[in-house]
Amino acid sequence: MDISLQNVEYRYQVNTPFERLAIKDVSIDIPSGTFLAIIGHTGSGKSTVLQHLNALLKPTEGNVVIGDRMITSEKKQKNLKEIRQRVGIVFQFPEHQLFEETVEKDICFGPMNFGVTEEAAKKRARAAIGQVGLPEEILSKSPFDLSGGQMRRVAIAGVLAMEPDVIVLDEPTAGLDPRGRKEIMDMFFSLHETRGLSTVLVTHSMEDASRYADQIVIMHNGEVYEKGTPKEIFSSPEGLLKLGLDVPEVVRFQLKMEKSLNIRFSKTCLTMEELTEEIAAAMKRGAPK
Amino acid sequence: MMDKMIFGRYVPAESVIHRMDPRSKLVLIFLFVCIVFLANNMLTYGLLTVYTFFMIALSKVPVRFIYTGLKPVLLLVIFTLFLHLFLTKEGEELFRFGWITIYEEGLRQGIFISLRFFLLILMTSILTLTTTPIEITDGLESLLDPLNKIKFPVHELALMMSISLRFIPTLMQETDKIMKAQTARGVDFTSGPIKERIKAIIPLLIPLFVSSFKRAEELAVAMEARGYRGGEGRTKYRQLSWGLKDTAMLAMLAAVTLVLILLRT
Numbered sequence A: 001m002d003i004s005l006q007n008v009e010y011r012y013q014v015n016t017p018f019e020r021l022a023i024k025d026v027s028i029d030i031p032s033g034t035f036l037a038i039i040g041h042t043g044s045g046k047s048t049v050l051q052h053l054n055a056l057l058k059p060t061e062g063n064v065v066i067g068d069r070m071i072t073s074e075k076k077q078k079n080l081k082e083i084r085q086r087v088g089i090v091f092q093f094p095e096h097q098l099f100e101e102t103v104e105k106d107i108c109f110g111p112m113n114f115g116v117t118e119e120a121a122k123k124r125a126r127a128a129i130g131q132v133g134l135p136e137e138i139l140s141k142s143p144f145d146l147s148g149g150q151m152r153r154v155a156i157a158g159v160l161a162m163e164p165d166v167i168v169l170d171e172p173t174a175g176l177d178p179r180g181r182k183e184i185m186d187m188f189f190s191l192h193e194t195r196g197l198s199t200v201l202v203t204h205s206m207e208d209a210s211r212y213a214d215q216i217v218i219m220h221n222g223e224v225y226e227k228g229t230p231k232e233i234f235s236s237p238e239g240l241l242k243l244g245l246d247v248p249e250v251v252r253f254q255l256k257m258e259k260s261l262n263i264r265f266s267k268t269c270l271t272m273e274e275l276t277e278e279i280a281a282a283m284k285r286g287a288p289k
Numbered sequence B: 001m002m003d004k005m006i007f008g009r010y011v012p013a014e015s016v017i018h019r020m021d022p023r024s025k026l027v028l029i030f031l032f033v034c035i036v037f038l039a040n041n042m043l044t045y046g047l048l049t050v051y052t053f054f055m056i057a058l059s060k061v062p063v064r065f066i067y068t069g070l071k072p073v074l075l076l077v078i079f080t081l082f083l084h085l086f087l088t089k090e091g092e093e094l095f096r097f098g099w100i101t102i103y104e105e106g107l108r109q110g111i112f113i114s115l116r117f118f119l120l121i122l123m124t125s126i127l128t129l130t131t132t133p134i135e136i137t138d139g140l141e142s143l144l145d146p147l148n149k150i151k152f153p154v155h156e157l158a159l160m161m162s163i164s165l166r167f168i169p170t171l172m173q174e175t176d177k178i179m180k181a182q183t184a185r186g187v188d189f190t191s192g193p194i195k196e197r198i199k200a201i202i203p204l205l206i207p208l209f210v211s212s213f214k215r216a217e218e219l220a221v222a223m224e225a226r227g228y229r230g231g232e233g234r235t236k237y238r239q240l241s242w243g244l245k246d247t248a249m250l251a252m253l254a255a256v257t258l259v260l261i262l263l264r265t
């Protein structure tokens, strides 16, 4: 399902003394099958953008096109359930949304709201709990007896079980240990590949952005500051660095090396393998003095 | 979704009312609540209304904000009006339409009582809109100080109040967040049959309770870690100071009271 934001502006708490412009003139295209990463400092409007992707927020200016639906400020929207089912959002700290007596019931909650039968929902719950790397025994436990990391995975399973076409992730690995982080990101990426989903990921990790994304959007002060492929973004990292944002470790290493040896590699490398090849090739040629 | 709530919210501004001593504001509100009951005719109610709107103007809080925030309460006020309108059967008959008969006394009572209700809400809103929760509790603690003599736990009461007031906005944010998360999982909070909507409260309330308990525990630990041992011997960072404007405000209220007594019938 294609999603497209066209010159979207959003103000929180319109007509109160607390009115606040959160995002303005944001245009982003997310064609079906894209892996999009959004990066930017805290408060730059990333979460606000995400909430437009399934019509939780209605833009105060501009349009949001979700599949064949058009969300604008004027029209009162009806029947948003289909959108909500097709665009699943994993919020920041999703473990706060758990409420059922058992993990199984909590995972089934989403699908059953969308009219899936109990039988089918339970089947989905078993599949989803495996996907997030938890044993099936956990299904009968109370979600409040689990560790923080396990709760996070259960909450993610709850969204996966809705079987959305688009998965939206708001810093899904914040606060997890490094191994858990990698496991979860790898899981989302393999889902993205095998099911042909669209994925939108908000992250502070430049490594994740460069490794998984096809497209990167950089947000700054509520505006789109830069967009492009990881190669484009990281091969001219001046803009990023000016905002005080990081570049992936590999790129940082390459930049340092170029500077201290006063050489230029032929391209910007995003993975360690690429960089070692480049270095080997440069050494074969003999480093120019 | 909870954007328009104004209860317990502080709107920063530079105004006389904002700068008043919280003690004088509390006393003022308390007295106002008492003198509202003195009004019993057009003139006296008119005077109270003028006084209330004068205070709103002084507070510099945008009227539009107060209006949108009080809309839900306005419904209650209108309900009160209709209740009196239809149920009071005294005085001259004014108007008859089908099974509805409206009497003079009903109209009078309805208007006066709902107006009284409305003015009380407005005045207390001015208090919370112009005074930070901390100020309110400091003021209350200072006003209730004499009760310490009879072993009444004034400090604890004030602390409880300030903590609850402090967490109203946090709770609102949390509610908004969880509502959004559950909406994304297919819950419909805003439309659909009543039965479904009541059922939708559960996925909202349980996470709220869980996080509130967790937060309370964390707060207790954090307070103890910083050496909190209760009110005894504790010094204050903010000192309250009663100024000329506080005396002037109370004098104005005294004048209003006097006029009310003269004008009431």
Ligand SMILES: Nc1ncnc2c1ncn2[C@@H]1O[C@H](COP(=O)(O)OP(=O)(O)O)[C@@H](O)[C@H]1O
Binding pocket: A012, A013, A020, A021, A022, A040, A041, A042, A043, A044, A045, A046, A047, A048, A049
């Ligand atoms: N419910 C809200 N009410 C008022 N302002 C908000 C609300 N949510 C976010 N904001 C403001 O909108 C801006 C963007 O916030 P957000 O989208 O959460 O940023 P990010 O996810 O990039 O940290 C911030 O300045 C924030 O203070």
Ligand SMILES: [Mg+2]
Binding pocket: A043, A046, A047, A092, A170
């Ligand atoms: Mg955010």
